[in-house]
Amino acid sequence: VPRQFRVWGKKRGSRRTGSRLIGRLGEGVFSAVLFLIGTILLTALLTSYVSQPRPEMLRPGFGFWLTVLVLVSLMLLGGGGVARAIRLMTASAERRSALARRKRFYEIHGQPPKRDLPTVPNEANLINSPGVRLTYRLPANQSPAWRLIASMVFCLIWNGAAAILLVLAGQSFFDERPEWFLTLFTVPFLMIGGWAIFDFIRQMLIHTGIGPTNIEITDQPFHPGGRYRLYLSQSGRLSVRFLTVNLVCEEQATYRQGTDLRAETKKVFDRQLFRETDFTIEPGIPFEREAEFEVPPTAMHSFQSEHNALSWKLVVHGNVESWPPFERIFPVVIHPC
């Protein structure tokens, strides 16, 4: 049965129902038209400028240069589009990938580089800090100070804007010309501002009240089935209900949905390595414990590609009296066997 010609195609996720060849041809023609328009108009502009010189043309103004810029942009966009369409039409995805890989290798080294484990994240950033008790001191994924600063900046900007709206709305009432729309618009603004203040205070309490958490380990990267020791240190002045360290693995995927870029995370492994309950930490005397653990023999290695990842981390959960619960994350890398 001959395939019926369709004017419109449908989008099915990242795929389309229409002909890929026709789509690429259309893209190429569109880019070629842009390139031609840019070339012809730029040539005409420059020709007229050179062939009919007028006194005011000796010092071209902003408009002239803006026109040149727009036309050159059209040429570049169109030319790039044509080159891309030709590349897509003449080479398969595998061939492009193989060529890009080869080019990358030889551009950098003149020969294939020694990359032992493709797609496994580099652990260099995790082993550049020696530990006091054990071999390496792990860096935290997100410094509490950064979270506090982000919270403070958001709180200040949002509440500054909310205060201006509040003043304007209040002024309208004082002037006996109430702006009801502005007032209604200000209410959710103030609610979010209130939440921002709450979050900022919470972060400040966590930052100032709960001291730093340190984790040291005997080796990095880990290997499936390997046994390792970890050292946990928690400072502060705290009455702790419980403190745990978990080895966690998460899958992360990013995908396009329409014009949005979305990300999803799924926890696929969570094993408690250490738990201590009901103890007190005094200022200047940090809580310190060592624990031994085994990485599961069937554990998948860490993986990182453009849109997908599999990441392992040590997660410290704390629940203390008079403070909100806290969580600190220390990424680790697992190599394949």
Place this chain on the structure above:
Amino acid sequence: MDPLISLRIHQHALVLHPEDELSCEYQIDAVSPSSIQAVEASVMWYTEGKGDEDFAVHYFERYTPSDTIDGDLRQLHYLRTKLPPSPLSYDGKIVKIRWCVRVRLYWDHGREMHVDRVFRLVPRSAVSVSSNGLAQALASL
């Protein structure tokens, strides 16, 4: 009628380990030699699941009629390559990693088709790697 692409991986049960040599053979049939423009064979991994697809080619070869004496690309082709240590095959919840040999045929002035044979790259010390542990891995074999 579309051409036929036969592709066979020699390793038993299609399970390989890092640094193993993958060997396979492929052949094009049911098409006149003059209409074949090119044949490409790739050993590659790709992702499946919730995220956009990522892939990378580990080994690639391409033949055009000018590469053979008689211009006939329907002959039996052999492919051998040493597999890398990673990424290993993985069957997760929202991320899956698959390895395959893909043979792509360009024929009849711009038409193309391809055939994939999926295999598993698993560590030597384990039967399989899975987010749900060994039980699921054994069940899937």
